[in-house]
Amino acid sequence: MANIHDILAKQELEFNDLVALLAATGDDRKALFEAAARTKAEHVGNVVYLRGLIEFSNVCRKNCLYCGIRLDNKEVERYTLSDEQIIAAARFALENRYGSIVIQGGEITSPAFTLRIENLLNEIKALSDGKLGITLSLGEQSEDTYQRWFDAGAHRYLLRIESSTKSLYNRIHPNDENHVYEDRLEALRLLKKVGFQVGTGVMIGLPHQTLEDLARDLMFFKEIDIDMCGMGPYIEHHQTPLYAERESLMPLQDRFDLALKMVATLRVYMKDINIAAATALQAIDKIGREKAIKVGANIIMPNITPGVYRDSYKLYENKPCTDESAEECTGCLDARITLTGDEIGYDAWGDSQHFGKKQR
Numbered sequence: 001m002a003n004i005h006d007i008l009a010k011q012e013l014e015f016n017d018l019v020a021l022l023a024a025t026g027d028d029r030k031a032l033f034e035a036a037a038r039t040k041a042e043h044v045g046n047v048v049y050l051r052g053l054i055e056f057s058n059v060c061r062k063n064c065l066y067c068g069i070r071l072d073n074k075e076v077e078r079y080t081l082s083d084e085q086i087i088a089a090a091r092f093a094l095e096n097r098y099g100s101i102v103i104q105g106g107e108i109t110s111p112a113f114t115l116r117i118e119n120l121l122n123e124i125k126a127l128s129d130g131k132l133g134i135t136l137s138l139g140e141q142s143e144d145t146y147q148r149w150f151d152a153g154a155h156r157y158l159l160r161i162e163s164s165t166k167s168l169y170n171r172i173h174p175n176d177e178n179h180v181y182e183d184r185l186e187a188l189r190l191l192k193k194v195g196f197q198v199g200t201g202v203m204i205g206l207p208h209q210t211l212e213d214l215a216r217d218l219m220f221f222k223e224i225d226i227d228m229c230g231m232g233p234y235i236e237h238h239q240t241p242l243y244a245e246r247e248s249l250m251p252l253q254d255r256f257d258l259a260l261k262m263v264a265t266l267r268v269y270m271k272d273i274n275i276a277a278a279t280a281l282q283a284i285d286k287i288g289r290e291k292a293i294k295v296g297a298n299i300i301m302p303n304i305t306p307g308v309y310r311d312s313y314k315l316y317e318n319k320p321c322t323d324e325s326a327e328e329c330t331g332c333l334d335a336r337i338t339l340t341g342d343e344i345g346y347d348a349w350g351d352s353q354h355f356g357k358k359q360r
């Protein structure tokens, strides 16, 4: 097998190289992490940008087999934030110089929903004088809906592919017309066509997932030329069907470590994209997000959902910050990021440099 330093010195990493990086242990793992840190400093700088996360609603039409807020989970109490609550959260982000917000929620598709988001976008744009960057993460929608939201001022969209290996995608989703792999791909294509900066990502440590699957995920990101990526460890939720397969999972710590190696490998592989330090990392390791920042991540999404609802937006167990308020997270994160040695990019959109270069 090729030497890790030879691999890291290559211009263009190939499938086998990616697998080798994901498999690295000991000194090799250390070399990967150091290379990722260097690449980050050189290509995107040691600046972490904030996206205030508003968990809009836990109502969802889908039934993803891994997710705690899936339609068929009757144990969750459903909520949807009011317009006033969302506007207040956006104002909080603006006043605390976050630069951007993310509006995330379960997948809802209806003309009324499209219109409600459109109106909210217009309102948030107006209240911030266009200053606040807006990312949406509201699932698969029609081209028309994407276009209307884009025209109303959203400019980034997150839609994880979850796994780019079709057979694995099908194992973690119901086999019905609401969960079609090709529809997911098509949605990603439409988002790009409309003009969004597009982010996708995967879960790491899924049952039956191999290093080869993950290497293919990385190649998929490059192939569809993403601008942003958010990926984190899979964390089993006891009220979901996939919980039945927990015996076949690798230990949580190993999933965490593999997630860090995915972040580092992606940084080396796609040098100028935005990579988020996923909140799920923090569910396993108390300084999980900080560790990801050290090895290539440059985005953090502090939760600014009104406190009472945070516990109901539980996609996975052990979710951090559910007892904290937006104010508490702000102070906490500032200290945490400072400890990594990076600075916070306050008051900036912090768009993906990769996207910026394509526009020129």
Ligand code: 5AD
Binding pocket: 066, 067, 068, 160, 162, 202, 203, 232, 233, 234, 235, 236, 237, 280, 315, 316, 317
């Ligand atoms: N563990 C980790 N991540 C999860 N997500 C959903 N359920 C889980 C889970 N059990 C992630 C999915 C989704 C994102 C919003 O949350 O990747 O795209």
Ligand code: SF4
Binding pocket: 060, 061, 062, 063, 064, 067, 068, 069, 070, 071, 105, 106, 107, 139, 315
């Ligand atoms: Fe709904 Fe997203 Fe959960 Fe799937 S992962 S059930 S689409 S909230």
Ligand code: FES
Binding pocket: 302, 303, 320, 321, 324, 328, 329, 330, 332, 333
């Ligand atoms: Fe929420 Fe630390 S970031 S409490």
